[in-house]
Amino acid sequence: NSKRRSSMASLRRVIASSFSAWRAYDPKPLDIDLTLIRSADSLKSDPSTDPTLGWEKLVRSLQLKTIPGGHLEVFRAGSMDLARAIEEMVDRP
Numbered sequence: 001n002s003k004r005r006s007s008m009a010s011l012r013r014v015i016a017s018s019f020s021a022w023r024a025y026d027p028k029p030l031d032i033d034l035t036l037i038r039s040a041d042s043l044k045s046d047p048s049t050d051p052t053l054g055w056e057k058l059v060r061s062l063q064l065k066t067i068p069g070g071h072l073e074v075f076r077a078g079s080m081d082l083a084r085a086i087e088e089m090v091d092r093p
Contacts, residue, residue: 027058034059037085041070065089 036055043051043066056062065088067074067081074082 029058031060033061033063035063035065035089037065037067037082039069039071039074040066041073 034055036052038051038053050056051064052062065085067085069079069081073079
């Protein structure tokens with residue numbers, strides 16, 4: 001039981017540190033073109049959310065590429081949609 005309490009205390013410290021870093025983060029604009037790859041399910045989950053997640057304000061230009069599935073599904077074995085999207089970007093002139 002004391003091991004579990006210690007693990008929970010460690011987890012709380014990690015979460016608190018993550019929130020602290022998030023609050024202090026102040027991204028600076030970059031003079032770059034960006035392609036943002038998002039899963040279709042994440043875009044459907046909250047239509048009121050900015051689909052660019054705020055990146056559009058930080059870069060010269062942004063292309064939004066949508067791939068099928070959910071956020072975690074695109075990383076599962078056998079899912080090639082993310083690989084294809086990256087390949088298209090790399091092969092683009």
